[in-house]
Amino acid sequence: MSPGAQAYLSGALDIMEKHSLLRHRVDWADVRSKAFSQARGAQKTADTYGAIGSALYALGDGHSLFWEPQEAKERLGATADDFDGLEGRSLRGGVGYVSLPGVQGSQEAYDQYVRQGRSAVAKAGAAEACG
Template identity: 30%
Template sequence: MLHMKKNLLIILVFLFFSCNNNNSAKTYLNSAIDIMEENSIKTENIDWDNLRNTAHKNIEGKKTAEETYSTIENALKELGDNHSFFIPKQPDTIIGESDEIIPSVEAKILNKQIAYLKVPAFNKGGNLANKFATKIQSKIIALDRPEIEGWIIDLSENYGGNMWPMYLGLAPLIGEGISGYFFDWEKNSAEWSFKTNAVYNKEDNKLEIKNPYKLKKKPIKIAILTSGITASSGEAIVIAFKGLSYTKSFGQKTAGLSTGNHVYELSDGAKLILTTTIMADRTKKLYGGQLIPDIPTNNPKAKAIEWLLEK
């Protein structure tokens, strides 16, 4: 009798932990889907009951959070925004900022009177973001000469990252005030702007610089170069120049990721990078897809120079 009770206890303990593990996987998956349903820019277009039921079937027998990762990735693909993604839990590593490399910013004078600035993608935050913004402004300072009649901002290889250091770095050319907006699925908006020495997302100070540069003279013309590589935050910078009377874009259609992502950290440290907003320019014109250049061309730099030199 005692032997039977012992075996029964073992079975009950096994069943308890088995159910608990299964619940753990299901709870983790549900928490991720809840975030998607509440915040996705595509939430009104999704059959959430069907998506959730399909996801639950895919994790039958699964016990851990890690075993739900592929199902979460599939759910994100089902949203159809083409911008959301999932970052699994990463092992703990310590990387000193001194080990990080700030990308180079190409700057030169063309035809003796055109300032050319090529701004690459950048995806770091904190002090490194401030250094990148400062580097861009240092290049603007070097190019800001009396003989300069126009500027070329080359974003053709800028595939995105962190928009704020790019925006702050180029602020002397974009100017103060509102440059664009983020709209969520409920049509709530948050403007992004440059004021004095900082860039803001609504009232949230995203990045600031100690000694912001002011141009010696307002640009007469600014040409923006784009390509199919120009994406995400790169597209945000293209939008920041839209609506300014002295700007024109040249090149190819952009990648079509003119949407905003938000990072949600899950219980185990994995990250859900979810598209929650659509970008709009200073006139509140909505984008969300590819940006079409004013002058479509396979030779954007030459066409831009031609336009800049027109009297």
């Protein structure tokens, strides 16, 4: 395995071990051994993607998965001008209503979501909502 591919795989496994939801239940020596075995002969970082995906699946948390860079860019790279369902409005009786649906994306998308969420809260409270 090339030094670059080895460092890439090792770094990915380090991140998994540090942040996995079930990190205290995982046999990390076994996960690492299997990942490095699967990536044996890897010359480029892309050659380790299968091993990283397998290692994430082995965590068994149902939350972890691996996207190759192009897929991640397609899924997370674009930001939305409007987040479907994000709104704020005043209801009768002095009640403010705010809907904040889930969001997934880049840091830019999260920042935009926060700005729009703050705007929705301000709009909901514009009529001096009391609840």
